[in-house]
Amino acid sequence: MLGISISTVSRALKDHPDISDKTKLRVRELADALDYEPNTNAIHLRTSKNNLFGLIVPSVANFFYDSFIAAVEEECRKSGYTLLILQSGDDSRSEQDSVKLCRQNRVAGVFTCLTSGNTNIDLYKKLKNTGVPVIFFDKVPDDNEEIKVCMADAGSAIIAAGTIVEKNKKKLLALFGNPGLSITKKREKAFLEVTGNNLQVLVHHVDNPEEAKAVTAAALQQQPDSLFCMSDEILTGAMKAVLEAGLKVPDDIAVITISNGFIPKLYHPDITYVETSGYKLGKLAFTTMMENIAGDQAPKELIVESVLVPGGSI
Amino acid sequence: MLGISISTVSRALKDHPDISDKTKLRVRELADALDYEPNTNAIHLRTSKNNLFGLIVPSVANFFYDSFIAAVEEECRKSGYTLLILQSGDDSRSEQDSVKLCRQNRVAGVFTCLTSGNTNIDLYKKLKNTGVPVIFFDKVPDDNEEIKVCMADAGSAIIAAGTIVEKNKKKLLALFGNPGLSITKKREKAFLEVTGNNLQVLVHHVDNPEEAKAVTAAALQQQPDSLFCMSDEILTGAMKAVLEAGLKVPDDIAVITISNGFIPKLYHPDITYVETSGYKLGKLAFTTMMENIAGDQAPKELIVESVLVPGGSI
DNA sequence: AACAATTTCGCAAACGTTTGTTGTAAAAAC
DNA sequence: GTTTTTACAACAAACGTTTGCGAAATTGTT
Structure with missing residues (x-):
């Protein structure tokens, strides 16, 4: 529509120095007028970088996990990440499906809470081996090669x-x-x-x-x-x-x-x-994920300390 | 690795009749061995069909919404859809960001609950105009050109x-x-x-x-x-x-x-x-979405009737 | 044996971006 | 007036799929 090439538009939109201010302005105006939004699928495909995290949890309808999720989602938003929240329903089959979904979506990292009976973390190990960091939270494996964040x-x-x-x-x-x-x-x-x-x-x-x-x-x-x-x-x-x-x-x-x-x-x-605060744990999980992405991939187990809150029941 | 072309692999993986059983078998075996998972980004880009729904909610940490989300997520999973859950934090700025995220991800539909003070649904109307169905739930606009599902x-x-x-x-x-x-x-x-x-x-x-x-x-x-x-x-x-x-x-x-x-x-x-079941409302919202996608785009307001659940307190 | 029909597969374009490289003016330097 | 620089923009390849079309190999028919 502007008589200029696609690459010029792309650069104009991201304020590339090669493009003149005049062109940038024309491009931005038209983009606004057309309600243009970049196609994240194409971006991720092209750049093979996905600002998407997967989060696997038994159920979002849970007093602990919902605050965990709220915390992680909040942080993701701040850092420009998107969160894919998956429910395992505390069923290992669904858990596997969820992991698969994460892989299909080429997530940049996974937060996961194991389903109750599950001790098999091969799927997660595979993920890790393909360079996708996995942060275990709350219900974590015994395995001490993993990155885990837990309540104390x-x-x-x-x-x-x-x-x-x-x-x-x-x-x-x-x-x-x-x-x-x-x-x-x-x-x-x-x-x-x-x-x-x-x-x-x-x-x-x-x-x-x-x-x-x-x-x-x-x-x-x-x-x-x-x-x-x-x-x-x-x-x-x-x-x-x-x-x-x-x-x-x-x-x-x-x-x-x-x-x-x-x-x-x-x-x-x-x-x-x-x-045991799900919210605090969520914040910790997120910062751990970011550290991991930044390069620190050493296995570790981080603990959120607990405090006694006296009621009248003892 | 198999000495056959990419297109043959693609067809083999989806059981296309053009491909011989022998080839299909070889392809599937290797795919399994390599833990191949199709890249959804590429698929969506190529097919311009996205089996992703957006869900915008004030907070996931809420008695009502968490069960709504659980229901929708469950149904999505059954139908092969993925759910992108976004929190608006009951802040209209975040709500707008969430809508933008939905557009950037080219979602196939949006479930949304308006933030408290919000009466401006222009963004949603734009979405609708680009062919993306919007289902309002719980906190819905007064506007009667929209599709809404509510509790009674x-x-x-x-x-x-x-x-x-x-x-x-x-x-x-x-x-x-x-x-x-x-x-x-x-x-x-x-x-x-x-x-x-x-x-x-x-x-x-x-x-x-x-x-x-x-x-x-x-x-x-x-x-x-x-x-x-x-x-x-x-x-x-x-x-x-x-x-x-x-x-x-x-x-x-x-x-x-x-x-x-x-x-x-x-x-x-x-x-x-x-x-007042968030769960039931979620199920209703989902079926409404699917009807909409199947072609029924008439505005409507659907109500989930309430039932008395007797306890021993009266 | 010649031809047609069928089975099986490869080629290439396309989806919407990004980005290294190249091209071409105009401006600056000699 | 020629060359060099600068500024701007276009070209083309690539990401991983899907799919229409055409081609080769196999089989069947006379």
């Missing part, structure tokens, strides 16, 4: 256990998540080291709120004086059982959990929790 | 009010959200029409859970026999006050709310709620 799994468990010991509790019902996950192992190990011989601990593993509720209901028969939950998900199930049993918190049973903070504040009294 | 705002209020009247309650504390929002107006108007002269209603407007708690605590002095909350956010605050006051639900006070369903089930007994 051991640390938060230690704080929680310490609090229970300090309060001189004698019989604790402790609910952990899927025993296959490293997060579970770490929390459990650290937790039990602190409780040690100080008190009797009834350990159970549960996979979802329903199971947590059922297990708790059964375990309450043994009249524990305290309850620890490894996550919000577990807490909601366990509390349901506690409330149904008509127990008073903290007099009949003390409660402490590890949480993002939203759920514990819904109850009365507020449940005391060790804070 | 009035309908859910009517059901809640009807339930309270039916239970023969006499003094109701009713908490609504920001009176400036159209959703609040619609719900309040419909609600009060149903309650009418049947009972005394103490109406309050609150903007956040803290305010809901404070207002409820004060209003409990007047000993209402029932409590209605317009949203989960309000419910969490109000329930806090109820629990702190040591009231028994439903004996001391009956409770009913409008909700997505997650929060009400945390309490004991379960809070009775009128369901």
Whole structure:
């Protein structure tokens, strides 16, 4: 339309010094008038650089992950990246599909949280081998060749256990998540080291709120004086059982959990929790990704420290 | 590597009848061995068809939107579409950026929820004019040339009010959200029409859970026999006050709310709620999108009807 | 054995960009 | 007046696919 070549237009649009101001102006005006937007597909194809990150998460509808996602998305926007958010539905098949989608879209990097039972990270290793950095978050593999950002799994468990010991509790019902996950192992190990011989601990593993509720209901028969939950998900199930049993918190049973903070504040009294912030973790994950892209590809495990947020439940 | 041309490989991979079974097999085996994944950028560029939808939402960290997103993402996956999820942060500048991103990525369609103050939908109209369908959800424009999917705002209020009247309650504390929002107006108007002269209603407007708690605590002095909350956010605050006051639900006070369903089930007994399902709305939005793409581009406003989900709180 | 029909595949253009190289004026230097 | 520089812009190749068309190889028909 302007009687000039495509390459001149391209350069004009990106303020290349070869192009005269007069031409640049004409080009910009017409581009505006036509509502021109560059085709990112073509750009990525041509430059083989994709400012797109993939994020794989069990579900966006989750109190922890949604804040993680919000944080990452925010940072991506600031840095000119786009985020492809994929749900694995906590199903390893979908997780694989998601990884495939990431590869098909030639993402510049992947944030991923393993599905519950999954210990097979070959797909991710392949990604890494093709030069695509993978940042594992929250549910990370045991493998120590990877880059991982986590909440202070051991640390938060230690704080929680310490609090229970300090309060001189004698019989604790402790609910952990899927025993296959490293997060579970770490929390459990650290937790039990602190409780040690100080008190009797009834350990159970549960996979979802329903199971947590059922297990708790059964375990309450043994009249524990305290309850620890490894996550919000577990807490909601366990509390349901506690409330149904008509127990008073903290007099009949003390409660402490590890949480993002939203759920514990819904109850009365507020449940005391060790804070694990999805938002903070998201920020950390992003900066780690950027460092990786900038060249630092050493395997590492970064930890967001936890703090105890006292409620009235213990 | 196989001594055959690129076009033959392309055809073999998609089971084109021109290609012999023998060749297809060889191609597939090598593709597998090499972990070949087609480059979607190239495909979209070549075919000028993009199986990508954009979704613009104030925040993914939200009880309602997260389930909406989950639903849409799920359906997209089933239909071979990919979802680009963008957060507007309830800021119209970010909203515009998000629309731009959608255009740059040549999305096949956009789902959007307007930011709070926004009444300017020119950008969306432009999108529509370039053949990209736009489905508005939840916070939709007044404009009636658009395609909109919404919850039954009035309908859910009517059901809640009807339930309270039916239970023969006499003094109701009713908490609504920001009176400036159209959703609040619609719900309040419909609600009060149903309650009418049947009972005394103490109406309050609150903007956040803290305010809901404070207002409820004060209003409990007047000993209402029932409590209605317009949203989960309000419910969490109000329930806090109820629990702190040591009231028994439903004996001391009956409770009913409008909700997505997650929060009400945390309490004991379960809070009775009128369901406004982000999940259902997401499914509806998706099918509407697909219909639109299939050719039906008539403006319309679709409503997801609400249903009463009985808990034990009234 | 000659021809037609069929099967199988390669060639080349195109999608919308970017970018190294080359071309051509006009301006500057000699 | 000739050469050199400068400023601007065009050419062409490339990214990884898809696909219409044509060509070669194979098979079938008389």
